[in-house]
Structure formats: structure tokens, C-alpha cells
């Protein structure tokens with residue numbers, strides 16, 4: 399553990415400390431944040447005192463990303479949740495966003511330091527320790543991933559940045575510099591398994607013993623992970639953050655049983671039902687959308703921010719000694735479909751299908767026929783066959799049957815040849831609505 403006295407602190411003690419920090423953060427918001435002063439007053443909370451402590455947090459309104467964006471103007475392109483004066487802002491990251499214009503994420507020196515601390519705890523949980531070599535494939539650029547890279551310095555690693563989309567250079571660095579660990583998106587990790595197989599590159603025999611995945615859900619799906627571990631001959635652990643709140647807030651330990659909150663003390667986690675916004679207790683086995691609140695942020699703190707990440711919670715003690723709830727991300731709430739009343743995550747479809755390896759490649763594409771979330775069965779699913787495998791109606795039937803038994807949905811399974819679903823060197827798209835690309839046969 400990077401900071402054993404913090405990471406193994408009894409969770410009750412952590413919550414007591416966090417409650418005091420939260421009350422201070424609320425007072426700061428009422429003093430400095432035009433956005434929250436207005437929002438909380440409109441919800442019936444005219445003061446920090448009225449808003450109470452962490453035990454009362456579910457009474458406060460949730461914050462949606464689009465609300466923040468709606469306050470951006472040419473005079474204030476960051477938004478009215480900005481609290482710190484310009485002289486205190488040391489970094490402004492961007493998120494790409496889906497609407498075209500970026501969202502800006504300002505940080506004070508203290509905020510940035512807290513981000514790096516949290517990220518360092520999360521990555522160190524994987525077992526990688528000072529003095530070891532790690533090769534990274536993230537492009538720092540304007541994006542928050544840059545702050546995660548600073549975490550490697552904090553841990554004391556020997557860091558080899560190769561950036562995104564240069565597979566030849568990455569593999570050369572692995573061969574020549576012999577790093578113990580590689581950090582990449584789960585999609586890229588899977589892409590490299592195929593890449594290596596095509597070129598008889600001995601990825602299994604490489605120096606890499608730990609593969610640290612982050613940036614998208616999937617690294618925790620058991621069958622997908624088993625394929626990665628087999629292909630790399632390495633232990634796979636995952637990390638997860640959300641740009642607006644912090645990088646690599648969560649990181650998995652060597653027990654591989656969900657991610658610990660590396661950002662404990664900086665961020666308070668909650669769960670809600672995504673459809674209703676109703677709070678769900680963070681109990682063992684609970685599932686819901688993750689909602690996060692800054693506890694000691696200065697530049698632009700967020701309160702009850704909807705992450706759109708759907709997680710499952712574990713609270714049984716972890717053998718590593720870290721305390722507090724752990725999470726596994728099962729998908730983005732935005733990707734969730736409702737098939738005749740049943741919630742379905744495309745990542746769950748991939749998980750079920752991946753168990754049919756070595757007959758299938760593990761690549762799937764869900765192709766909803768109707769726009770929006772609600773779908774009528776059968777849900778079309780393209781399943782890519784393993785290399786050299788011919789289509790076979792018995793296999794399609796078996797996959798359809800398994801999807802029906804495990805996920806309780808009716809699907810139409812179309813088997814497609816190896817190589818026909820798009821591979822990603824960054825993040826995979828598991829859902830594509832049919833009407834969006836009528837000309838693309840399989841992409």
C-alpha cells in the first residue's frame with residue numbers, strides 16, 4: 399500500500415473524517431459557487447447548515463453534466479461552478495464530450511496534487527512498486543489521462559510513455575526495455591492479443607507480468623479478462639476515474655475482486671437507481687449508477703455528480719487490507735438498453751458471448767433496431783467467430799440460448815467472420831443503432 403495508514407483506515411473512521419470535510423466543502427460551495435448557491439436554494443437548501451452532513455446527502459439534488467455545460471458563456475467558458483480565482487488555477491484539462499465543444503476542468507495546485515495522490519494509490523494497488531518499469535499508451539495531451547501519468551512518478555516507477563496508436567513502437571519498447579507492466583485500455587489490450595497472434599509475436603513470453611487497464615468498462619468482465627490474461631500471460635487489474643471528478647479514482651488490488659477507492663478522503667461515493675435518481679445503499683451486492691461528490695476540491699467542486707457508470711458493489715473485507723466498498727463497472731448507463739422491461743448492458747452481452755471462446759473471437763456488436771433505450775425483442779447481436787471458424791447454426795443457437803438464460807432477453811444472433819467487427823486501439827463501441835450507419839455492413 400502506498401499510504402497504509404489511509405488505505406487501511408476503518409471505513410467508519412473514514413466516514414467520520416469525510417463528514418467533516420463534506421460540511422466544509424458545502425460551506426465553500428455556498429460561499430464561492432454561484433451554480434450551487436442557486437441550485438441548492440431552488441431545492442430548498444438556503445445554507446450549508448440546512449444541507450446537513452453526509453448522512454443527509456441523498457436529500458440534495460443530483461448534478462448532471464449538461465446543467466454545468468448550460469452555464470458556460472463566452473465570458474465564462476468553464477461554467478458558473480468555477481469557485482477559484484484565475485491566479486489559483488494551475489491546470490485546465492478538457493474532456494472531448496459528444497457534442498463537439500469541450501468541457502473544461504480547472505484545477506488548483508492542491509486539486510492536482512490530490513488527483514495524483516488518488517491515482518497513485520489506485521495504480522499502486524495493482525502490486526506494481528517503486529523501481530519497476532511500466533510502459534504507458536495514453537496520450538496526455540489536453541485530456542485528464544495526463545494527470546494519471548504523474549501518478550507513476552509518485553509511485554516511483556520507471557515510466558516509458560509511448561502514446562496511443564503506435565503498436566510497432568510499443569512492442570519494440572516491450573521487447574527492448576522489458577517493462578514489468580503495461581497500462582492501456584481493455585480494448586487496446588485485446589487488440590494487441592490479436593496483433594501478436596497474427597505476427598507470431600510472443601506476447602505471453604514477454605516481460606509484462608501486469609496489465610493495468612483503464613479508460614472504459616470491460617476490464618473486470620471475467621471471460622474478457624481471462625482472454626486478456628491468457629493472451630498476455632499476465633495478471634490483469636483495472637482502474638477507473640471520471641474526468642470531471644478525478645483520474646483513476648478507483649483501482650483494483652491483486653485479489654482482483656473489484657476496485658478500491660484510491661480517492662478516499664477526496665471523493666464520496668453513492669449509488670442511485672438511474673431511472674429514478676433514488677439513492678441505493680452501498681451494501682454488498684448492490685448495483686446502480688455511481689454518483690460522486692468532491693470533499694476537498696477548490697477550483698470547481700461538484701456535488702452529487704452523475705457519472706453514468708453503472709457499478710456493482712462489494713463490501714466484504716478484502717484480503718489486501720484496504721477497507722471500504724469496492725466496485726466493478728458493468729457499463730455506461732448511456733449504453734444501457736431496456737428489452738421488454740429488462741435492463742441490458744452491452745458489456746454483459748459480450749461477457750456471456752466470450753465464454754464461447756475458442757469458437758468466438760470475443761468481439762460483439764449490439765445493433766438495436768429502434769432509436770433510444772427501449773427495445774422490442776429480439777435484440778440483434780453480431781458475434782464474431784474465431785479465426786478460421788465457419789458459421790454454424792448450432793453455435794448461434796447455443797449463444798442465443800445462453801443469452802436468454804443469463805440475461806433473460808431474446809436476441810437474434812448473427813455470426814460474422816473473423817476480422818469483420820472493428821477493432822479499437824483506444825475504446826470499443828459495443829452498441830450501434832442500426833439507423834446510424836445504414837451503409838456499413840459490419841462496422
Ligand SMILES: [Zn+2]
Pocket residue numbers: 651652653658716717718719720
Ligand atoms: Zn484489495
